[in-house]
Amino acid sequence: MTERLLEVRDLYTSFFTDAGEVKAVNGLSFNLDEGEVLGIVGESGSGKSVTAYSIMRILTDPGIIKSGKILYKGQDIVSIPDKEMRKIRGAKISIIFQDPMTSLNPTYTIGNQIEEAILLHTNRTKKEARERAIEMLKLVGVNEPEKRVKQYPHELSGGMRQRVMIAMALACEPDILIADEPTTALDVTIQAQILELMQKLQKELGMAIIMITHDLGVIADMCNTIIVMYGGRACERGTADEIFYNPCHEYTKGLMRSIPSVVGKRERLIPISGTPIDQLNLPKGCAFAPRCDNAMRICMEAQPDEILINKDHSAACWMNVKKVYEEEAGKEKA
Amino acid sequence: MSSQPLVEVKHLKQYFPIRTGFFGTTPLKAVDDISFHVDEGETLGLVGESGCGKTTAGRTLLHLYKPTAGEIYYDGNLITEKNIKNYRKEMQIVFQDPYSSLDPRMTVADIIGEPLDIHHLYSSKEERKGRIRELMDLVGLNSEQANRYAHEFSGGQRQRIGIARALAVDPRFIVCDEPVSALDVSIQAQIINTFEDLQKKLNIAYLFIAHDLLVVRHMSNRIAVMYLGRIVETADADEVSDHPLHPYTVSLMSAVPVPDPKLARSRQRIPLEGDVPSPLHMPSGCSFRTRCRYATEKCAQERPELKEVSPGHYAACHII
Numbered sequence: 001m002t003e004r005l006l007e008v009r010d011l012y013t014s015f016f017t018d019a020g021e022v023k024a025v026n027g028l029s030f031n032l033d034e035g036e037v038l039g040i041v042g043e044s045g046s047g048k049s050v051t052a053y054s055i056m057r058i059l060t061d062p063g064i065i066k067s068g069k070i071l072y073k074g075q076d077i078v079s080i081p082d083k084e085m086r087k088i089r090g091a092k093i094s095i096i097f098q099d100p101m102t103s104l105n106p107t108y109t110i111g112n113q114i115e116e117a118i119l120l121h122t123n124r125t126k127k128e129a130r131e132r133a134i135e136m137l138k139l140v141g142v143n144e145p146e147k148r149v150k151q152y153p154h155e156l157s158g159g160m161r162q163r164v165m166i167a168m169a170l171a172c173e174p175d176i177l178i179a180d181e182p183t184t185a186l187d188v189t190i191q192a193q194i195l196e197l198m199q200k201l202q203k204e205l206g207m208a209i210i211m212i213t214h215d216l217g218v219i220a221d222m223c224n225t226i227i228v229m230y231g232g233r234a235c236e237r238g239t240a241d242e243i244f245y246n247p248c249h250e251y252t253k254g255l256m257r258s259i260p261s262v263v264g265k266r267e268r269l270i271p272i273s274g275t276p277i278d279q280l281n282l283p284k285g286c287a288f289a290p291r292c293d294n295a296m297r298i299c300m301e302a303q304p305d306e307i308l309i310n311k312d313h314s315a316a317c318w319m320n321v322k323k324v325y326e327e328e329a330g331k332e333k334a
Numbered sequence: 335m336s337s338q339p340l341v342e343v344k345h346l347k348q349y350f351p352i353r354t355g356f357f358g359t360t361p362l363k364a365v366d367d368i369s370f371h372v373d374e375g376e377t378l379g380l381v382g383e384s385g386c387g388k389t390t391a392g393r394t395l396l397h398l399y400k401p402t403a404g405e406i407y408y409d410g411n412l413i414t415e416k417n418i419k420n421y422r423k424e425m426q427i428v429f430q431d432p433y434s435s436l437d438p439r440m441t442v443a444d445i446i447g448e449p450l451d452i453h454h455l456y457s458s459k460e461e462r463k464g465r466i467r468e469l470m471d472l473v474g475l476n477s478e479q480a481n482r483y484a485h486e487f488s489g490g491q492r493q494r495i496g497i498a499r500a501l502a503v504d505p506r507f508i509v510c511d512e513p514v515s516a517l518d519v520s521i522q523a524q525i526i527n528t529f530e531d532l533q534k535k536l537n538i539a540y541l542f543i544a545h546d547l548l549v550v551r552h553m554s555n556r557i558a559v560m561y562l563g564r565i566v567e568t569a570d571a572d573e574v575s576d577h578p579l580h581p582y583t584v585s586l587m588s589a590v591p592v593p594d595p596k597l598a599r600s601r602q603r604i605p606l607e608g609d610v611p612s613p614l615h616m617p618s619g620c621s622f623r624t625r626c627r628y629a630t631e632k633c634a635q636e637r638p639e640l641k642e643v644s645p646g647h648y649a650a651c652h653i654i
């Protein structure tokens with residue numbers, strides 16, 4: 001049986017700014033099992049990164065986890081002391097960012113930085129750590145790793161830095177890798193190399209990945225399961241096939257209609273109307289209601305719960321509730 | 335349609351002098367002998383890896399950089415440093431970054447009105463105001479908001495301001511340099527539609543630069559693929575996407591992540607090894623040969639020229 005690695009339960013994270021409370025994550029729950037590749041998509045500001053930072057406990061001021069549980073192998077890591085968390089962060093759960101320079105220190109050689117991570121979390125000697133660093137660089141496809149360990153980040157290309165960051169994140173063989181837009185800044189050919197690498201390492205090391213991106217192509221390519229976020233909540237979740245071929249939340253449907261066809265049918269795109277939501281003033285009902293073409297009165301009034309579409313799929317949209325009622329009513333008549 | 339292209343570029347070069355060591359400079363060949371044309375009302379997509387020279391090509395074409403060599407024709411007329419000002423009105427540019435390309439202290443009316451002022455395109459204050467309102471409507475901005483500042487608008491709205499500004503002088507050709515790359519998917523779709531509508535309505539031609547190949551394919555009639563300052567392949571947009579010939583294009587197309595899980599599972603990526611060489615140390619012969627799995631002796635010695643492989647489909651490779 002596969003092990004449950006992570007359980008996020010009813011997570012609320014806010015930023016208490018001068019302008020008011022920015023409700024970035026509003027009751028998000030999900031599970032992550034061993035070997036799973038979970039994709040999180042959603043528009044800019046929907047709370048993807050804040051979710052990742054909450055799990056890593058690297059939220060910056062004035063952000064705090066207001067409530068909820070984050071269970072790593074059954075242990076709630078929201079409330080454990082910082083000292084305990086440091087043993088998990090980087091060792092059991094690692095993160096890579098869009099911009100490698102946010103995790104690479106420009107004043108240290110890359111060898112030093114990878115060794116540092118290894119020394120911090122294992123009881124390897126300095127010499128062993130260096131060997132491990134070189135081994136990791138080889139693993140992620142950096143050529144001449146013996147030379148590279150002596151180089152500084154700025155001496156490497158963007159794709160190379162991204163690889164170094166992955167090497168660093170994986171040096172302690174974490175159970176979970178969180179990748180926050182890991183390839184957004186890269187060219188498609190380099191992106192393909194990095195994605196291929198992540199897939200390969202995931203299989204070899206058996207870790208779970210949380211892949212955060214707004215690129216539906218990357219998601220389709222990489223993920224078994226997908227969570228679509230809107231306004232800090234999961235508006236829809238399911239297997240990749242369910243989300244792409246049977247979207248059941250109006251936002252997800254809109255998202256699928258707004259991207260160009262893969263096979264070059266030049267059909268007119270259908271944009272999602274309206275403007276992104278303001279997290280300072282969340283709507284009372286469904287967060288997507290103000291932009292939804294099919295919004296009903298109840299959508300403005302009450303937040304829809306997630307309901308099951310089938311065993312691989314659920315969505316939080318009143319349209320689906322309506323459908324269930326109509327079907328029930330139909331059955332009764334018959 | 336006339337047989338003469340609206341814009342034609344022949345053997346264009348842009349070398350930037352880069353200081354190397356204490357003595358002298360080395361030319362960085364950002365654009366190295368490219369030729370292409372754009373017909374009236376047509377969209378030519380320009381794609382390729384970061385640093386391959388797309389922006390430089392677009393800017394040199396508009397004489398925002400003085401060409402190192404080569405010729406640019408507009409409507410059959412050779413454009414020179416002297417006469418370019420007569421053509422500024424006809425050829426415009428829209429930039430990638432809606433955040434930094436607009437002065438935040440200017441109102442929308444100022445921003446859109448500036449080119450009108452420069453080219454003296456009105457005879458009264460009323461006419462100027464009316465024209466600004468018209469332009470805002472055209473790109474889907476609320477003309478009531480003409481007196482607001484650029485920083486009060488969202489990314490997508492700012493991109494529209496940039497487009498309205500480019501349209502102010504009635505251009506027939508616009509270089510669009512990554513005009514949607516900084517925007518969220520749903521906003522991207524709005525701007526893409528705006529570009530399409532304007533083309534239909536005003537018969538404008540675009541040189542459309544973007545790194546999202548699905549967007550480029552959607553927008554373009556033809557696509558030109560650049561690698562290290564050179565065009566390696568050009569053809570009809572569907573042809574380049576579905577039947578690429580040049581080994582670089584083949585890898586590029588196979589690397590595009592497709593938002594379709596079944597297709598993604600069935601596709602095979604053809605990975606490219608290694609990094610792009612520095613443009614300061616261009617490989618001899620074919621500039622792609624250091625990463626090409628088919629490279630032969632000849633590829634190191636001779637530079638492959640673009641040749642027509644099938645009608646309208648050009649590729650620069652010795653093995654094709």
Ligand SMILES: Nc1ncnc2c1ncn2[C@@H]1O[C@H](COP(=O)(O)OP(=O)(O)OP(=O)(O)O)[C@@H](O)[C@H]1O
Pocket residue numbers: 015017022023024042043044045046047048049050051060061062063214279
């Ligand atoms: N330090 C901060 N202070 C105040 N608000 C913040 C801070 N960081 C994030 N937010 C807010 O939290 C919300 C969620 O942001 P988050 O970064 O998680 O979005 P995202 O889904 O990762 O978007 P993107 O795709 O743009 O990366 C946004 O409304 C954002 O403005």
Ligand SMILES: Nc1ncnc2c1ncn2[C@@H]1O[C@H](COP(=O)(O)OP(=O)(O)OP(=O)(O)O)[C@@H](O)[C@H]1O
Pocket residue numbers: 350362363364382383384385386387388389390391545613
């Ligand atoms: N003003 C300049 N001076 C010196 N070198 C330059 C200048 N502008 C561009 N370059 C160099 O010319 C080459 C081509 O750059 P260019 O910006 O045209 O690439 P691009 O294809 O637009 O890339 P991107 O996709 O990253 O925008 C690069 O090597 C770049 O570093």
Ligand code: SF4
Pocket residue numbers: 580581582620621622623624626627628629630633638650651652653
């Ligand atoms: S010319 Fe040679 S090196 Fe260049 S792409 Fe063709 S086969 Fe490869």
Ligand SMILES: [Mg+2]
Pocket residue numbers: 048049050180
């Ligand atoms: Mg983010």
Ligand SMILES: [Mg+2]
Pocket residue numbers: 388389390
């Ligand atoms: Mg550019």
